[in-house]
Structures are given as structure tokens and as C-alpha cells.
Amino acid sequence: MKTIGDIAQLAGVAKSTVSRYLNGGSISEPTKKKIERIINETGYMPNNFAQSLKAKKPNIIGTIVPRLDSFAASQILTGIDKHLRELNYQMLISNTSQELEREIESVYSLYNQKVAGIILLATQITKDHLKAFNETELPVVLVGQQHDKVYSIIHNDDAAAYDLGKYVLENGHRKIAYLGVTEKDIAVGVRRKEGFNRAISEREDCEVEYYETSFKMEDAIKISSHIIETFDPSIIVCATDNIALGALKAARLKGLDVPSALSITGFGGYEITGIIHPGLTTVKFHYEDAGRLAADSLVTLLNEGQVPLLNLSEYQIIERESVDKKFGR
Amino acid sequence: MKTIGDIAQLAGVAKSTVSRYLNGGSISEPTKKKIERIINETGYMPNNFAQSLKAKKPNIIGTIVPRLDSFAASQILTGIDKHLRELNYQMLISNTSQELEREIESVYSLYNQKVAGIILLATQITKDHLKAFNETELPVVLVGQQHDKVYSIIHNDDAAAYDLGKYVLENGHRKIAYLGVTEKDIAVGVRRKEGFNRAISEREDCEVEYYETSFKMEDAIKISSHIIETFDPSIIVCATDNIALGALKAARLKGLDVPSALSITGFGGYEITGIIHPGLTTVKFHYEDAGRLAADSLVTLLNEGQVPLLNLSEYQIIERESVDKKFGR
DNA sequence: ACAGACGGCGGAACCGGTTCCATTTAAATC
DNA sequence: GATTTAAATGGAACCGGTTCCGCCGTCTGT
Numbered sequence: 001m002k003t004i005g006d007i008a009q010l011a012g013v014a015k016s017t018v019s020r021y022l023n024g025g026s027i028s029e030p031t032k033k034k035i036e037r038i039i040n041e042t043g044y045m046p047n048n049f050a051q052s053l054k055a056k057k058p059n060i061i062g063t064i065v066p067r068l069d070s071f072a073a074s075q076i077l078t079g080i081d082k083h084l085r086e087l088n089y090q091m092l093i094s095n096t097s098q099e100l101e102r103e104i105e106s107v108y109s110l111y112n113q114k115v116a117g118i119i120l121l122a123t124q125i126t127k128d129h130l131k132a133f134n135e136t137e138l139p140v141v142l143v144g145q146q147h148d149k150v151y152s153i154i155h156n157d158d159a160a161a162y163d164l165g166k167y168v169l170e171n172g173h174r175k176i177a178y179l180g181v182t183e184k185d186i187a188v189g190v191r192r193k194e195g196f197n198r199a200i201s202e203r204e205d206c207e208v209e210y211y212e213t214s215f216k217m218e219d220a221i222k223i224s225s226h227i228i229e230t231f232d233p234s235i236i237v238c239a240t241d242n243i244a245l246g247a248l249k250a251a252r253l254k255g256l257d258v259p260s261a262l263s264i265t266g267f268g269g270y271e272i273t274g275i276i277h278p279g280l281t282t283v284k285f286h287y288e289d290a291g292r293l294a295a296d297s298l299v300t301l302l303n304e305g306q307v308p309l310l311n312l313s314e315y316q317i318i319e320r321e322s323v324d325k326k327f328g329r
Numbered sequence: 330m331k332t333i334g335d336i337a338q339l340a341g342v343a344k345s346t347v348s349r350y351l352n353g354g355s356i357s358e359p360t361k362k363k364i365e366r367i368i369n370e371t372g373y374m375p376n377n378f379a380q381s382l383k384a385k386k387p388n389i390i391g392t393i394v395p396r397l398d399s400f401a402a403s404q405i406l407t408g409i410d411k412h413l414r415e416l417n418y419q420m421l422i423s424n425t426s427q428e429l430e431r432e433i434e435s436v437y438s439l440y441n442q443k444v445a446g447i448i449l450l451a452t453q454i455t456k457d458h459l460k461a462f463n464e465t466e467l468p469v470v471l472v473g474q475q476h477d478k479v480y481s482i483i484h485n486d487d488a489a490a491y492d493l494g495k496y497v498l499e500n501g502h503r504k505i506a507y508l509g510v511t512e513k514d515i516a517v518g519v520r521r522k523e524g525f526n527r528a529i530s531e532r533e534d535c536e537v538e539y540y541e542t543s544f545k546m547e548d549a550i551k552i553s554s555h556i557i558e559t560f561d562p563s564i565i566v567c568a569t570d571n572i573a574l575g576a577l578k579a580a581r582l583k584g585l586d587v588p589s590a591l592s593i594t595g596f597g598g599y600e601i602t603g604i605i606h607p608g609l610t611t612v613k614f615h616y617e618d619a620g621r622l623a624a625d626s627l628v629t630l631l632n633e634g635q636v637p638l639l640n641l642s643e644y645q646i647i648e649r650e651s652v653d654k655k656f657g658r
Numbered sequence: 659a660c661a662g663a664c665g666g667c668g669g670a671a672c673c674g675g676t677t678c679c680a681t682t683t684a685a686a687t688c
Numbered sequence: 689g690a691t692t693t694a695a696a697t698g699g700a701a702c703c704g705g706t707t708c709c710g711c712c713g714t715c716t717g718t
Contacts, residue, residue: 001440001464001465003703003704003705004704004705004706005704005705013667013668014667014668014669015668015704015705015706016667016668016669016670016706016707016708017666017667017668019705019706019707020666020667020706020707022705022706023706023707025666025707026664026665026666026667027665027666027667028665028666028667031666031667045437045438045441046441046704046705047382047441047703047704047705048441048442048443048705049378049379049381049382049443049703049704049705050378050382050673050703050704050705050706051704051705051706052378052673052705053376053378053379053382053672053673053674053675053703053704053705053706054672054673054674054704054705054706054707058378060421060442067407068397068403068406068407068410069400069403069404069407070403071398073403074397074398074399074402074403075398077397077424078396078397078398078424078426081397081422081424082424082426085424090421090423090438090442091421091422091423091424092389092419092420092421092422093410093420093421093422094419094420095406095407095410095411095414095420097407097411109419111374113377113389113419114376114377114378217600217604245601245604245605246604248604248606249604249605249606252606271546272574272601275546275574275575275577275578276574276578276605277577277578277581277606332673332674332675333674333675333676334674334675342697342698343697343698343699344674344675344676344698345676345677345678345697345698345699345700346696346697346698348675348676348677349676349677349696349697351675352676354696355694355695355696355697356695356696356697357684357695357696357697360696360697375674375675376673376674376675377675378673378674378675379673379674379675379676379703380674380675380676381675381703382673382674382675382676382702382703382704382705383674383675383676383677383702383703383704659718660717660718661716661717661718662715662716662717663714663715663716663717664713664714664715664716665712665713665714665715666711666712666713666714667710667711667712667713668709668710668711668712669708669709669710669711670707670708670709671706671707671708671709672705672706672707672708673704673705673706674703675702675703676701676702676703677700677701677702678699678700678701678702679698679699679700679701680697680698680699680700681696681697681698681699682695682696682697682698683694683695683696683697684693684694684695684696685692685693685694685695686691686692686693686694687690687691687692687693688689688690688691688692
């Protein structure tokens, strides 16, 4: 591949002139034309490493993701990637397979790769995380979790869960099972539960039981079956769409019709929830936008711009068929 | 941040000596100790750009992927990433949003990032692809598509489709709609269709119609509705699980029971196909293994090992409820 | 007509490493 | 003790860009 020197030689100018052409300095029209022609002919591309060496401004952004095979993660990644590309950055993905220590490792390893900054699709933020951020002095943007010391983009879990809770109540449900996840996950495990609970607390006449499961569909199926057997609610409110899908399966295995015998709701807005039957009533988060926002925030940070510590990404309740309207009858 | 020169100065040696210490040349015990101490004290880390500028041994593997938000892609990526990590490589993902030119761009851009090699989750291979591979002289491994000049890992589409065809016939289906995709996609568009057709050709008494759609569920819904109205087959064989999901939806919209009124099969083995009702009979490809294999092949290639030009990844037919057993009755 | 200003350009230093080559130093051989 | 030989180290070139500096020529103002 050609270097800037080759181009300069072919154009009969100094390499500084070519560099100036590339970066927009003052150049006469004929020289500009000449260089332009040569560059087009040769398909020259500047060597990124040489550029970054002097400029000290790496253009790679590291993204740490707990898993690649999740709808939410891939949507967020897509958003990050698209926007980063527009801003002339590259995305380096590091997958941690949901192992927390690997997140820390990854921070250091990305630091080593000389990334300009890090976007972390976080699950929890520990002291070790903060230590890594401090030691590497890398700008960090969190997605999906909030921390008062780190820039964060979060889905508005609390408000969404509150709205969903209201919706459930409005439709006449009074015996409710909430199927959540570990409280270690602040956003999904705590915020959603709390938001939902806030809505419920505004009424006196309803009975709620809280359960906990993992993010896996299989586990959700088991626990849902158990809930149906022992508590027999009129609705199961699930903390994620995958869990809701599991609950749906459990209902079917038990021979319960959804929504007439049992209602179910999810969280996430995965495409599949609109395809299955019955369509799942869920909260749609704008994951791709969140990713976009994260990319934008990080780049702004890199250019010493101002960014709010916390950014909320939008949501909307998608009403489909999985919730029985007891008052509509 | 300290440079190698600073370290050299602090240790009272030349920077070449420090470089040698770092990369394992011959160094006396006392100097080694001295440098080691300084490096530990300062927490020195070599500048990756400067290294890659002159050097030779990048440890980043570029992966080009048409989209991140697909089950297959994320599984393959997971496989690649896991294995690469074991081999001490990093994965740099480049997303092309299904734009073909971007694949070419990405090859050059990855070359520019000085990746050691490229894994391409291919859709089609054009002359421009080959040109880019040649010009950059980067080792390339294809996943999902085959080419006689490039190392490839393919899912055994042909055999899988053949087996599935046999299965469909064995269950008594004789009026069959095959819902495929563009033939530009050799693996999914051509191989699957051909394999299926081979099975069908072994019988004289069946009626088959071939249709084409995109990879999107919405499109599949529309076309499936059309197929039902105009052709009214006993089964729709779909080239991907997403298409099958669309067909399922169409059947439901038309009020057709699956499988008694209409059978449906897919390709892929997405987890969701086992959760929905009725469970989708499909062909499960071992995507993660394929990714693993791709990573392994590329690294072997980098170390000048021998790798077969073509590797087949495994599959299995998953029998669920979406196919009516006409002979079982 | 001449001094000063300015646009366009080439030369060279520099970024932070690696590596080749020459030289010093120490160890080994006779 | 002198000579051979290998190990250890320093010096300098180099990778491919960017950027500072200064020279040259033309244009402008008086």
C-alpha cells in the first residue's frame, strides 16, 4: 500500500504538502488538482497508526458488553456503531460473557489498545469498576445503569414501570405476580420493581407477590409454572420480554389461555413480541437511540464538551393482546 | 504518560535496551532488574500505535458483520470472540448495516487499523471483495458463504435442506410452498433451495411452488398471506426462522391452525422457536461452533498452519409441533 | 519603484516505538 | 597473558504521518 511519501513523489510535491491537502491547509488550485488525481488513482489511505502516533487522538472507542446474543445489546451496539461511524470512529467490542471480573479486565485491556474512551453496557458498577476508570483515566459512558460518578444513559425504567403498573391496575387486575430479577442489577432488578411498586402502592385493594428469576427463558418457565400453581394471579408482570416469553410458555403448558385466564406483560419491546400470538403487551425501550446517545456523549466528552451526567432514553407502552381488560367487558 | 525514552533515561540505559527487555532479547541480570523496577514504579505501558507503526504482530482480528441484530450473527460473533480470547486475540467488529460496499470499505479500514486478519460473515463475494483481499494481503476467513479462492466455514445448507425436504415428504406433504430469499445470497438463497429441491425431485407426485422474500418478518407475513390465498399449500418451508415466524403470524391472521391446517418449517434454530406455540420444526445450525472454527482457522493461518479451504459446520433437524404428520394419523 | 504582507510550498524535526549495526565488555580458550 | 568469541549495550535509522519554520514569489500600498 502507498504511503504519503509515495503520493508526494508521484505528484511531485513534498509530503507536507500532501498532508496539508488532506487536512485542509492553504494549497493552490493546480497542486490540489494534481494531488487529488493521484490519490484517486492510487486509492491511497492514510495509516491510522502513524496518524494517531503524532496526533495522540486515537479514534477507536471500546465497548464492553456482557453478551452479544441479546436483543437489547445488539440494538444498542447497532446504535453506537452507526453513530460512531458518522463521527469517524471505530468500535472495538469486548464481550465479557456476563462475567463481572472480565469487565474490569476489559477496561485495562482496552486501555492497552489505546482506545479513546469506553462505553460500558453495564450490569452493576462495583468499586473495582471505579478504580479501573480512575487508573486508566479513560472517559466512560454507562448504558443501562446509573452511577453518580459516571456519565450514564439509562432507559427510564422507573417511569416505565410506574406507567405499566398504572396500566395494569386500570385494566382491573388486583391479584398480581411481579416476576423480577436479582437486585444486583439496579436498572432491571431494582428500578423496574420500584417503579411498579410505586404504582401499586397508590391503591389499597390489591394483592401483589414478588418473585425473582434469572434472565433465561427456561428458568422463567419453571418459576412461572410455580407461580401459577401456588399463587394463581390474574396477571404476571415480567421484568423482561424474555421472561414474559417464558411465562407465556408456562401458561400454555398449564393449559391457561392468555389473556382470558392469565395476563402477561414484558419489558423491552423485542420485535418477536409483536409476532407471536397472543401479541405481548410490553414496554418498548429505544435501545438504538440509547446507543446513539451514548456514542454521542462519549465523543462530546472526548472533545471536551459538556454532557449531562445522566441521560434518559425514551420508552413507550405497546398495548397488544396479552393483557385482559377486565373493565372493558 | 511515560515513554520508552523516559524509562531508558531513568534506568540509565538506551531505549533500545528497554525495548529489548520488553521484547525478550539478551540482557544482563542487573540491567534487567533495574529496568523492571523502573517499569513497575512508573506503571509504564508501551504506546500501541508506535508499536504497530513499525511492527509486525498485531493481535487484533477484524470481524465484518452485515448486521448485529440477528440471532445467527450474534451467535457466530460470540463463538469467534470466546475462542479469540482464549488465543489471546482481540476482536474488532465492523458493522456494515447490510450495505455491500461497506464490506469492501471495511476491509481497507481494518487493514488500516492493522488487524492481523479478517473474519467476514459474508452474504456475497464479489470481485471487489477479492480485490480488497488481494490488495491488503490480509488472511481472510469467510463464514456462511463459500468461495473457491478463500477459506470458508459454511453451514451445511445443502445437506440440511435435503434432509429437511425428506422429512417433509416423509410426513406426507405433497403440496409445498418454498419461501426463500434472493439468490444473491448463495448459502441461504441458493444452497438451501437446491438441497430442498434435490429431495423433492426424488418424488414425482408433488407440487412445489417457489417464492422469494426478504429477511424481514414483516415482508414474510405479507408474502405468506399471499401464498395462502393463491396457492393454499399444506406446508410452507421457509429459508430462515424469521421468515417462518412471519409465516406463522400470517397463518394466524388467516385463522389457519398450525399444523393441522398449515404446516411450517424454518431454518436456523433460534431459541425463540422452541418457546412459541406451536413449537417450530426447524434446522438448528451450530452457529457458535462455526464462529469458533472460523477464529481457529484464522489464527492457524496466521501462524502459517494448514487449514482446509472449506469447513462444514454441523446441523440437526429439531422436530417440534409445526409440521403435521399426515401419515401418523 | 520599493518595502512589507501573505499565500504556497519544501525541508526537517518529531511522535514512540523497533531493529540493524557497530562497539564495548566479559567470558572462554589455548 | 593474549586471542577468540559471544553477550550486552548504545546509536541511529526507520515506520508514516503532522507540524513548525523559513524561503520564495507575487501582490499591495504609498
